[in-house]
Amino acid sequence: MSLPHALLSALIEKPSSGSELAERFDRLIANYWHAPHQQIYKELGKLEAAGLIESGAPQDGRGRKRAYKVLPAGKKELKRWLAEPSEPQALRDEFMVRLRAEAALGTSITAKDVKRHLQAHEQKLKFFREMERTEFSCIEGREMALRHLILKAGIGYEELWLSICNSALELLAKPTAE
Amino acid sequence: MSLPHALLSALIEKPSSGSELAERFDRLIANYWHAPHQQIYKELGKLEAAGLIESGAPQDGRGRKRAYKVLPAGKKELKRWLAEPSEPQALRDEFMVRLRAEAALGTSITAKDVKRHLQAHEQKLKFFREMERTEFSCIEGREMALRHLILKAGIGYEELWLSICNSALELLAKPTAE
DNA sequence: CCGAACATGTAAGCCGTTACATGATTTA
């Protein structure tokens, strides 16, 4: 249940319409919590119904741009959620399921496919590093340090997967039989 | 849609009943793709209906233990799935959403909570390292090398989160105001 | 033979994905 709180955070940083939010999600937040615009609109509707945000527009304002901003109750809810104990998130990754199937089965995964993964991770890593260079090069306060940490986590994640993909490529090249 | 294929892999490694599978999932596979027993039974039902596995027992064999094994069609389906192109999985992590909210809001996350995460990751890391020592200490063939890679990925993942949690603890200790 | 533990299963509900639909705004 992170999306509503991700939206609240984003709206606190800057009041926005649904489409602007969707765009910001695609550029930034989607790096650690993706959501398509349909789901964003749905959640915004729920948040407004719950009195946590407001847009000052009729219910079915189809087509007309809305300007959402966070109400005090919304800020309070975000604080409450943050103070709440949370669970460490378990790893959940399809690639590992595929590797395990590959181990049980013999050759099936194509090197071509793993190389595609590799490229995707390289690209994202490049994007993160560029962002680090342009936005986090100077001395930083607490807020910037926290946002930098998020970025560094993303970088660590991509580096990890680069190394996993490279090892996988080596292993897949090996002959199946002993 | 990884669960059915994870089940097929597990059943190829060793034919099992639903409860045995659930137990193996909790011990091993849950480390990268968790599923509760209810969902496992549901998926086993679907797989049997699709003719990919068989248990040689009536439909609602409530209570009576079943012995599932993979049929040739199941092996074929697993091969097909593996050969299929797959998407690199995006990072999706609630902790990052929380960090971002913390940046936007000021102090709310408790150090106590982050320390709980830290401990959980330490524990899992210890478990993985122990498993590495007992099961992957000798020279290995292709299959074992693949399974070792999966384990090493888990280790890398836990190490990454240890370092993130430690950095987060440092930052949270800092005063909010500039 | 009775209760506890085991093995399997059903039901409701939320989150997220995909495909599609409708009202406004811009632009040629």
Next chain:
DNA sequence: TAAATCATGTAACGGCTTACATGTTCGG
């Protein structure tokens, strides 16, 4: 003013979680 695009929204569906339910086996 018609077409393209933008902004918002609906509908259908599947995976996953949680809580609960039913039948079987086993230990005393």
